[in-house]
Structure formats: C-alpha cells, structure tokens
Ligand SMILES: [Zn+2]
C-alpha cells in the first residue's frame with residue numbers, strides 16, 4: 001500500500017548510494033593520507049638515526065615492507081619520501097593534513113628537482129599521479145653536450161675500501177653506456193620475472209608474500225650480467241671450470257687465509273666455510289694435507305630436500321630466494337653435522353650478517369629461533385593490529401580533480417638560474 005514513507009526507509013537511488021560511498025571514501029582517504037604522512041615521518045627518523053641496522057632487515061625498504069606488510073615497491077616509495085622530508089616540507093605537510101596521497105608525493109620525491117617543493121605542493125592538489133609523472137618529466141633536463149666535443153676517455157676505476165669491499169667508477173661514452181644500461185635492465189627484468197614466479201608458487205594467483213624484500217634491484221641485474229658473461233666464458237674453456245674461491249685452513253690453529261690473499265678473521269672464516277661453495281685446503285704447519293670437503297659437502301639430494309623444506313631464506317620477514325646458502329646451525333668446525341636437522345637456507349645477506357654477529361640463528365632446524373643483535377626474537381608478520389586510538393582528525397580528501405590536463409598551458413618547474421661566476 002503506497003504510504004508516505006519517510007526518507008529513511010525509502011530505498012536510496014543509485015545516485016544517492018554512490019554519493020554516500022564517495023563521502024565515506026573521502027573521509028577514509030583523508031585519514032589514510034594523514035596516517036601515511038606520519039609513517040613517512042617515522043621512517044625518516046629511523047633513517048636519520050640509523051636505527052634499522054640493528055633490526056636484522058637487509059635495508060630500510062626491506063624493514064618497512066616487512067613491518068607494514070606493504071609491497072616492496074610501496075615500501076620504496078615511502079622510503080623515497082622519507083629521504084627527502086626536509087627538501088619537500090610542504091608536500092609532506094599536505095600529506096599529514098590528509099590532502100595528498102603517498103603515491104602523489106612519492107612521484108615528486110622520486111623524480112622532482114631540488115627546490116620544487118612549493119611548485120608541486122600546489123600542483124599536486126589537483127593532479128593525479130599520472131599527471132604528476134608527466135609534470136615531473138617536463139622539467140628541463142641538462143642540455144646535451146655540443147657535438148664537437150671529443151668522446152670522454154673510457155675508464156674503470158676501482159677503489160678498495162678497508163673492509164675489502166670496492167667501489168667501481170665506470171665511464172663509458174654515450175652509446176656504450178646505453179648498451180650497458182639496456183643489458184643490465186634486461187637482466188634485471190629477467191630476475192624480476194623470476195621473482196614474481198617464485199612469489200606466486202601455489203598457483204592461487206594471490207601475491208603470496210608480496211612483502212618479501214629482495215626484489216631484484218639494479219645491482220642484482222648487474223651481477224646477473226657479470227655471471228652470465230662469466231658462464232659463457234667458462235663454457236668456452238676446455239675444462240669448463242669456474243674459478244673458485246680457495247681457502248687455506250690450518251687444521252690445528254683453525255686459522256684461514258684466502259689463496260694468495262689475506263688472512264681471514266674468525267667471522268670471515270666461519271662464513272666462507274659454512275656453505276660448501278668454496279674449495280678448502282687443509283694444512284698442517286703450512287703443508288697441505290688434503291682437500292677437506294667430505295664432511296661438509298652438501299649432496300644435490302640434500303640440497304633439494306633443504307630447498308623443499310625451507311623454500312626461502314629462513315630469517316623472518318626476508319623471503320629471499322636467490323643465491324641461498326646452506327647454513328650449518330652448529331658449525332661443522334664445532335662438530336655440527338651436514339644433515340637436514342642442522343642445516344637451514346639463508347640468503348647471502350643474512351648469512352654474512354649472522355656470521356658477523358648481527359643476528360643469531362639457533363636450532364634445531366624445525367624449531368628455529370632467530371634474534372636480532374639485541375636478542376629480540378624476530379617474527380615474520382607485520383606490526384598491524386586493531387587500532388586502539390581514534391583516526392587522525394583531518395578533513396575528508398575528495399582526491400585530485402585531475403582537471404589540469406591542458407598541458408599547453410602548464411608551466412614545468414624551472415630551477416632558478418645559477419648566478420654566473422663573474
Ligand atoms: Zn653459516
């Protein structure tokens with residue numbers, strides 16, 4: 001029977017319903033932006049004070065991905081903004097007030113020129129992420145060198161640091177540099193594709209462990225390029241032998257040195273000898289007494305069983321799958337056996353960190369306990385829990401209007417002219 005129903009129980013029209021949803025989305029996005037703003041400030045502080053080093057994470061983005069449960073890429077964006085908090089105070093403030101999203105400010109932090117805070121804080125209020133990307137790409141780039149200039153000298157400079165690491169400065173002419181970039185990018189792409197396969201192995205289509213760090217970066221691409229070149233070179237040689245790291249181990253004193261190289265610290269020795277990837281020469285009084293492989297060598301079968309059980313680096317929050325080492329929980333030097341119960345897979349980063357004392361790994365393998373340098377037990381989950389404090393008090397954020405798409409009147413950011421020297 002048609003009655004004068006109150007507006008409360010009248011069915012809402014599609015128009016009214018979508019408006020109500022938009023209202024709520026605006027409210028929630030405002031809060032989310034403000035929360036992201038605060039998260040960025042916290043990450044900036046962790047970064048400034050170098051606090052992440054003691055957490056057992058392999059990098060600041062890895063820590064953020066692990067503890068927040070966001071994807072490695074989102075964590076990178078958060079860290080990029082955190083790095084430039086002081087350069088972009090207005091953009092970050094707009095985020096904290098709920099007006100700009102992390103993705104919007106992320107584009108600016110990852111690509112915009114120094115001194116452009118004011119410019120983008122204004123532009124971003126109405127620009128979508130795509131428009132911001134375009135705006136940033138319109139910034140003037142340094143002029144190409146005039147044609148007549150001679151090609152720069154090609155060079156590779158290596159600087160070795162005290163800790164044995166090295167910095168390489170490689171200078172290539174434009175075209176060779178482009179070839180190098182393309183080759184490295186192609187290797188990185190291949191690694192990324194493999195990484196994606198690895199992280200969706202149950203076929204469910206769900207991103208199984210999106211938060212796992214170790215997303216292949218440029219350095220991984222570079223090393224893959226080097227290894228591929230090396231493999232090809234080795235295949236051309238008659239004996240097909242990889243040059244391997246050779247360690248001389250004194251059987252009595254338990255001291256070790258690299259072949260024709262420096263003596264190793266106790267940490268380095270235990271790290272190198274833990275996995276069976278290098279060749280060990282046992283010596284007594286400087287005389288070789290044999291190549292001591294039998295006790296620690298890991299058969300292909302054992303290695304497969306290990307891979308089947310662990311799947312990835314066993315350090316919580318890591319999820320690394322490439323170049324995994326088989327770590328002896330009780331070192332074979334101390335009588336630890338090379339058996340499933342005493343072995344776990346760890347990524348090279350965490351393996352080294354462990355043998356330097358940055359994390360502890362205590363077995364047996366099926367009841368593994370990993371702690372950070374301060375002895376706190378690491379667990380794999382994010383820190384997310386039901387909130388106990390009210391959401392930030394910020395106005396709703398309707399999102400960018402996206403209306404400024406008329407690029408012919410957009411003025412790209414121009415850095416102020418550099419005062420001339422005279
Ligand atoms: Zn080890």
Ligand SMILES: [Zn+2]
Pocket residue numbers: 313314315318319320346347348349350351
């Ligand atoms: Zn790891």
